[in-house]
Amino acid sequence: MNNIEGIKLKINKERIQRNILELGDIGLSNKGGVNRSLASQADIDSREWIKKYWQKNVVKKITTDVGANLWGDYPYSSGKKLAPIIVGSHNDSVPEGGKYDGALGVLLATEVTQTLVENKINLRHPLKVISLTGEEPNPYQISTLGSKIISGVVGQDYLKRFNHIETHEALSEAIDRLGGDFKHIDENTLAPNSFAAFLECHIEQGRRLFERNEPVAVVSKITGIYRELIELKGEANHAGTTDLKHRKDALLAMSWINLELRKFLSEFEPCDPVVGTIGFAEVKPNAANIIPGEVRFNIDVRSGNWEKVQQTIKFLDQCFMKLEEKGLMLNREKILNQKPANLNDKIIDALSETVEQNFGYQPQKMTSMAGHDAANLAKIGRSGMLFVKSIDGKSHCKEEYSRIEDIETAGNVLLNAILKLDEELD
Amino acid sequence: MNNIEGIKLKINKERIQRNILELGDIGLSNKGGVNRSLASQADIDSREWIKKYWQKNVVKKITTDVGANLWGDYPYSSGKKLAPIIVGSHNDSVPEGGKYDGALGVLLATEVTQTLVENKINLRHPLKVISLTGEEPNPYQISTLGSKIISGVVGQDYLKRFNHIETHEALSEAIDRLGGDFKHIDENTLAPNSFAAFLECHIEQGRRLFERNEPVAVVSKITGIYRELIELKGEANHAGTTDLKHRKDALLAMSWINLELRKFLSEFEPCDPVVGTIGFAEVKPNAANIIPGEVRFNIDVRSGNWEKVQQTIKFLDQCFMKLEEKGLMLNREKILNQKPANLNDKIIDALSETVEQNFGYQPQKMTSMAGHDAANLAKIGRSGMLFVKSIDGKSHCKEEYSRIEDIETAGNVLLNAILKLDEELD
Numbered sequence: 094m095n096n097i098e099g100i101k102l103k104i105n106k107e108r109i110q111r112n113i114l115e116l117g118d119i120g121l122s123n124k125g126g127v128n129r130s131l132a133s134q135a136d137i138d139s140r141e142w143i144k145k146y147w148q149k150n151v152v153k154k155i156t157t158d159v160g161a162n163l164w165g166d167y168p169y170s171s172g173k174k175l176a177p178i179i180v181g182s183h184n185d186s187v188p189e190g191g192k193y194d195g196a197l198g199v200l201l202a203t204e205v206t207q208t209l210v211e212n213k214i215n216l217r218h219p220l221k222v223i224s225l226t227g228e229e230p231n232p233y234q235i236s237t238l239g240s241k242i243i244s245g246v247v248g249q250d251y252l253k254r255f256n257h258i259e260t261h262e263a264l265s266e267a268i269d270r271l272g273g274d275f276k277h278i279d280e281n282t283l284a285p286n287s288f289a290a291f292l293e294c295h296i297e298q299g300r301r302l303f304e305r306n307e308p309v310a311v312v313s314k315i316t317g318i319y320r321e322l323i324e325l326k327g328e329a330n331h332a333g334t335t336d337l338k339h340r341k342d343a344l345l346a347m348s349w350i351n352l353e354l355r356k357f358l359s360e361f362e363p364c365d366p367v368v369g370t371i372g373f374a375e376v377k378p379n380a381a382n383i384i385p386g387e388v389r390f391n392i393d394v395r396s397g398n399w400e401k402v403q404q405t406i407k408f409l410d411q412c413f414m415k416l417e418e419k420g421l422m423l424n425r426e427k428i429l430n431q432k433p434a435n436l437n438d439k440i441i442d443a444l445s446e447t448v449e450q451n452f453g454y455q456p457q458k459m460t461s462m463a464g465h466d467a468a469n470l471a472k473i474g475r476s477g478m479l480f481v482k483s484i485d486g487k488s489h490c491k492e493e494y495s496r497i498e499d500i501e502t503a504g505n506v507l508l509n510a511i512l513k514l515d516e517e518l519d
Numbered sequence: 520m521n522n523i524e525g526i527k528l529k530i531n532k533e534r535i536q537r538n539i540l541e542l543g544d545i546g547l548s549n550k551g552g553v554n555r556s557l558a559s560q561a562d563i564d565s566r567e568w569i570k571k572y573w574q575k576n577v578v579k580k581i582t583t584d585v586g587a588n589l590w591g592d593y594p595y596s597s598g599k600k601l602a603p604i605i606v607g608s609h610n611d612s613v614p615e616g617g618k619y620d621g622a623l624g625v626l627l628a629t630e631v632t633q634t635l636v637e638n639k640i641n642l643r644h645p646l647k648v649i650s651l652t653g654e655e656p657n658p659y660q661i662s663t664l665g666s667k668i669i670s671g672v673v674g675q676d677y678l679k680r681f682n683h684i685e686t687h688e689a690l691s692e693a694i695d696r697l698g699g700d701f702k703h704i705d706e707n708t709l710a711p712n713s714f715a716a717f718l719e720c721h722i723e724q725g726r727r728l729f730e731r732n733e734p735v736a737v738v739s740k741i742t743g744i745y746r747e748l749i750e751l752k753g754e755a756n757h758a759g760t761t762d763l764k765h766r767k768d769a770l771l772a773m774s775w776i777n778l779e780l781r782k783f784l785s786e787f788e789p790c791d792p793v794v795g796t797i798g799f800a801e802v803k804p805n806a807a808n809i810i811p812g813e814v815r816f817n818i819d820v821r822s823g824n825w826e827k828v829q830q831t832i833k834f835l836d837q838c839f840m841k842l843e844e845k846g847l848m849l850n851r852e853k854i855l856n857q858k859p860a861n862l863n864d865k866i867i868d869a870l871s872e873t874v875e876q877n878f879g880y881q882p883q884k885m886t887s888m889a890g891h892d893a894a895n896l897a898k899i900g901r902s903g904m905l906f907v908k909s910i911d912g913k914s915h916c917k918e919e920y921s922r923i924e925d926i927e928t929a930g931n932v933l934l935n936a937i938l939k940l941d942e943e944l945d
Binding site for chain 1: 656723724725726742744746755756757758759760761762763764765768770771773774775777778781784785789792794796797798799800801802805806807808809810811817819821854887888889890912913914915916
């Protein structure tokens with residue numbers, strides 16, 4: 094059963110496709126990747142593009158908040174006493190990233206709003222479209238920045254410590270440069286439940302939709318992330334004259350941890366996964382003929398099931414204890430300890446029902462294994478997410494791709510779920 | 520039985536100790552390590568110190584050869600028709616190295632020659648003391664440089680490709696700056712068997728003498744070294760959204776190789792060891808939340824038993840094949856493939872007999888697990904080495920240390936072995 098012909102409103106497929114390509118040209122390198130890191134010139138340029146496009150086609154009033162997030166107000170809302178529905182995502186990208194991660198969510202929110210504008214739909218709730226600041230890892234070393242600020246997860250004092258790893262520009266200056274107002278950050282967070290719903294559409298960045306060949310899924314939960322930075326010290330020594338039994342090879346020790354972690358994680362059920370990664374490693378002195386005396390590395394562990402993350406940490410504790418017994422010294426620093434964020438049931442239901450009624454299938458409800466702005470907003474109000482299929486599961490690279498047919502489906506689901514929520518929510 | 524009181528000549532313990540401290544001050548950093556890398560100012564300063572000391576106390580004629588090696592001619596030699604005996608080592612050091620590696624060999628050769636001068640001993644052979652150029656790894660990326668040049672292992676064409684990794688100074692210019700003559704390098708190598716013997720005294724840099732508590736050992740062989748540079752390519756992907764079974768984690772693959780190699784090597788007999796090390800590794804993109812897509816790393820395998828090195832390479836071939844079957848791509852480049860160098864039996868016997876007769880014990884005959892200039896000289900003539908005990912086996916660090924009592928023993932062995940070889944050799 095496919096009721097797509099019967100749905101109230103439909104987005105414009107050609108227009109969203111054109112906009113994806115146009116915004117995707119901003120920050121495009123000659124290697125073919127998109128480079129729109131927080132506060133870079135391309136970040137600024139993409140903000141200008143969004144503001145111009147909104148001004149011309151979508152909204153009447155555009156504002157920039159204290160965290161430099163861009164807001165656009167939908168003009169046809171009657172219910173002045175109801176809290177607004179917010180829809181959007183982020184405009185920044187990783188280095189040499191793709192055209193879809195973040196941008197698609199901003200452009201679909203824009204497209205949905207533009208379709209409502211064209212049809213002069215009078216909504217019960219105010220509707221706000223948003224483009225969030227600095228969601229990706231960036232040289233200022235803080236991600237999901239814009240949503241952290243407005244949801245009050247971080248405050249001025251905490252943010253003062255961050256600056257650009259190369260230029261040393263203070264994060265506060267970068268925020269002001271983008272149109273924010275660092276001085277007044279603490280007084281301008283969103284009050285709990287001051288919005289009726291936050292909706293974000295994003296590419297899945299995994300293979301689950303691709304393998305089941307389904308266009309969209311509803312996110313029920315955003316993964317918990319545990320991350321630590323380990324300094325493992327052994328003994329740098331001559332790679333020829335030091336016999337095997339007298340070595341304290343820090344890189345060999347890290348290699349062992351890497352394999353033990355993988356073995357441990359492989360035993361969890363694939364339906365409720367825990368993933369773990371050593372993605373960053375730095376060896377000292379790092380010479381062919383010297384046994385590594387020191388390795389600094391990260392371990393990143395993620396799952397929607399926080400209990401399983403705790404089991405993994407206990408297992409790592411045991412592994413590190415064994416290394417200490419062998420005479421290696423270590424220092425472990427907790428970098429991230431974010432519990433999974435449950436998304437809002439009313440939004441999950443509205444999205445699921447919209448898919449079922451119009452596209453004739455029951456969408457998967459899945460845990461997002463990446464962090465998202467929606468997780469910060471979930472701390473202070475109803476927050477929900479819709480995933481679009483990623484071809485081959487690729488993301489954070491120039492090969493990142495979602496088919497326009499799936500994007501069209503996502504846009505129509507988002508549009509009609511907003512209409513549904515506008516009716517149902519108070 | 521200890522005949523030390525009965526030996527013909529003895530070196531001056533206080534003087535050698537003073538000279539070790541004086542030369543060890545050149546290039547000393549505030550961290551306490553010696554920094555006398557090839558063609559650095561400290562390298563130049565140490566050469567000036569050596570030349571001044573030789574001129575004042577040891578020899579009459581000092582020359583600098585095409586490879587910038589320093590030579591000093593002992594004045595009291597009668598047998599003009601016999602080929603010279605050469606004794607020495609290198610004056611350069613690794614970054615933040617110790618006072619003994621290389622320097623001790625130059626200073627003991629100097630001390631032995633000075634003792635002979637003081638006693639006006641008339642030798643049958645000419646005797647030459649030598650301080651060799653650039654033995655250690657250095658920013659010009661070629662080690663045992665001076666001995667490679669004079670033994671004809673490398674020529675002008677080959678050397679033209681090297682330059683300083685940071686300043687980009689050509690190696691040819693550095694050699695000329697040190698007093699060498701790069702233009703005439705090819706015409707000025709030592710002819711095969713143009714010397715009667717080359718003798719080098721060096722710290723062991725391992726724990727074998729330390730554990731048996733013996734002052735010196737005779738080197739019978741210098742280790743073979745096989746080294747490769749591997750580029751292992753997997754797939755960089757999101758560390759959260761990519762499930763375990765779809766990962767191609769290059770760092771995990773390298774970790775597996777590291778542990779497999781160690782397991783394989785552990786099964787060889789400790790009396791005839793093979794050691795293997797991953798000392799250098801560079802991860803890309805090297806971010807906590809991205810699965811490593813690429814790792815460049817070195818594997819260094821060493822043994823006096825070349826057959827065992829070949830077995831290890833075959834084992835590595837099998838491991839890498841398994842990684843290729845799993846979809847990883849790799850590029851392996853052979854960097855070093857030096858067979859073990861056998862040292863000369865006559866010199867081995869002379870050194871062993873000198874120890875036995877004067878110090879009452881049979882010295883160990885051991886394979887040097889580090890490369891040395893003596894290995895290059897062994898290609899064209901009689902070459903031999905004497906090892907001095909390294910406390911705790913440490914080397915290439917500021918903690919590198921040999922006791923003056925052991926150094927005195929080494930000096931007396933070297934002195935009397937030279938007298939013995941001068942009598943025995945033609």
